[in-house]
Amino acid sequence: MKNDLPEVAALEGLLREQRTAYLRAPYPSWDQRAAHLRALRDVLLDNRDALADAMNVDFGNRAKEEILLAEFLLVKEEIDGALRNGKRWMTAQRRATNKWLLPARAKIVPQPLGVVGIIVPWNYPVLLAAGPLISALTAGNRAIVKMSELTPRTSMLFEQLIAQTFARDHVAVVNGDAKLAAAFSAQPFDHLLFTGSTKVGHDVMRAAAEHLTPVTLELGGKSPAIVGPGARFDYAVDSIVAGKTLNAGQACIAPDYVLVPRGKEQAFIERARVRMAHLYPDFARNRDYTSIISPRHFARLQRLADEAREQGAQLHALTDSTADANTRRFPPVAVTHAADASMLMQEEIFGPLLPVVPYDSIDDAIRYVNARPRPLSLYLYEEDKATIARVTHETIAGGMSVNETLMHLACESLPFGGVGASGMGAYHGYEGFVTFSKMKPVFTQSRFNGRELIAPPYGKRVRALLALMMRH
Structure with missing residues (x-):
């Protein structure tokens, strides 16, 4: 269906421009790719204060230190890792051939796909724009990045900085509302990466299917934290609270609910209050705690809490402050006895509400996790090696951290x-390079080979060779 919006027409023209440029130079050298990565690193780090200031305004309040730690440091480490390893990644890989194909040779040749589309969410706008872009550039691609309209100042500044650093037919940023995002996902990219909600992920995948565009979908879900029977309990609570309150829980990998041994619920809440007082003293005036991104998102969190309470849940404030719609500060709240059917237990929370769910045995905890849709992350706190092995092997999640939250994302050598x-799909490190490459298999026949020995007309010779080859 044709879309007459001028922004969409411009997007379509930009895609044609990049594809034409790709066909002129389809295989950039490592020196060219490394120069692009260094340019990206330099422009982001040189402008980190301005980008952090813009993000602080977009959120209403977000501490610069948190932004630098959670976004810019990870971007720097990802680029540094690509610069250390990218030349080796793009080298052809020799593969073995079976004895009947000798002396032929086989290899895998990584090739850039072409033009990559990247759709960025609002919660970590620099990290989740630059992270996929690093993988795409390391693989030698061109890219168009669609930023979120919920962080307008950050998105506009990011667009300006990229335009100053890269040719438009190499890397470009577009900004617009949900209509542009829908049109973006319907373009015939060579690969499309979307980070966002599971609900919107369905729409993106349907739109991409029109052109059979391959997709990487980084969605969310309800990521569990399990406090095992052999956990260092206070450490586990402290770590979970720190992971849940980073960016006020507005993270796809934030612990969504916590499973604790039955009878430990109140101990968890009391320790969480101690930890909150340490992390965010004088909470009402503390500037280290992030605001909720918009009035709509704030109201949704309030609805989740109110509905859970109406259905019999108990809400336990972890600070002495209450939610403030004017500043969009939503203090963390632990929730017990939440009904399984409540929105709180069915939807990804994406905020500082933390259901605490008791279990009787580690078998019950594993069953609880496996009875629900597969999460993006799973966090286990446990010292017993056998229990760690069981949970690792008997649950499925996008990624897992043991005795920690969030940090598997910070490890640039691990796929995310x-x-x-x-x-579906992954990026970061080598796996990101593979995601944005065509790992082309190449078979090279030797001048002297046995191909004629199995060619028609078939007779005794071919039958004898087949009998030999099929022996087992």
């Missing part, structure tokens, strides 16, 4: 991606 309802 979902499974099932939490997404």
Whole structure:
């Protein structure tokens, strides 16, 4: 269906421009790719204060230190890792041939796909724009990035900085509302990466299917934290609270609910209050705690809490402050006895509400996790090696951290991606390079080979060779 919006027409023209440029130079050298990565690193780090200031305004309040730690440091490490390893990644890989094909040779040749589309969410706008872009550039691609309209100042500044750094037919940023995002996902990219909600992920995949565009979907879901029977309990609570309150829980990998041994619920809440007082003293005036991104998102969190309470849940404030719609500050709240059918337990929370769910045995905890859609992340706190092995092998999640939250994302050598309802495909490190490459198999026949020995007309010789080859 043709879309007459001028922004869409411009997007379509930009895609044609990039594809034409790709066909002129389809295989950039490592020196060219490395120069692009260094240019991206330089422009982002040189402008980190301005981008952090813009993000702070977009959110209403977000501490610069948190932004630098959670976004810019990860971007820098990802680029540095690509610069260390990218030349090796793009080298052809020799593969073995079976004895009947000798002396032929086989190899895998990584090739850039062409033009990559990247759709960025609002919660970590620099990290989730630059992260996929790093993988795409390392693989030698061109890219168009669609930023979120919910972070307008950050998105506009990011667009300006990229335009100053890259030719338009190499890397470009577009900004617009949900209509442009829908049109973006319907373009015939060579690969499309979307980070966002599972609900919108369905729409993106349907739109991409029109052109059979391959997709990487980084979605979300309800990521569990399991406090095992052999956990260092206070450490586990402290770590979970720190992971849940980073960016006020507005993260796809934030712990969504916590499973604790039955009878430990109140101990968890009391320790969480101690930890909150340490992390965010004088909470009402503390500037380290992030605001909720918009009035709509704030109201949704309030609805989740109110509905859970109406259905019998108990809400336990972890600070002495209450939610403030004017500043969009939503203090963390632990929730017990939440009904399984409540929105709180069915939807990804994406905020500082933390259901605490008791279990009787580690078998019950594993069953609880496996009875629900596969999460993007799983967090286990446990010292017993056998229990750690069981949970690792008997649950499926996009990624897992043991005795930690969030940090698997910070490890640039690990792929990051979902499974099932939490997404498909992965990026970061070598796996990101592969995602944005065609790993082309190449078979090279030797001048002297046995191909004629199995060619028609078939007779005794071919039958004898087949009998030899099929022996087992």
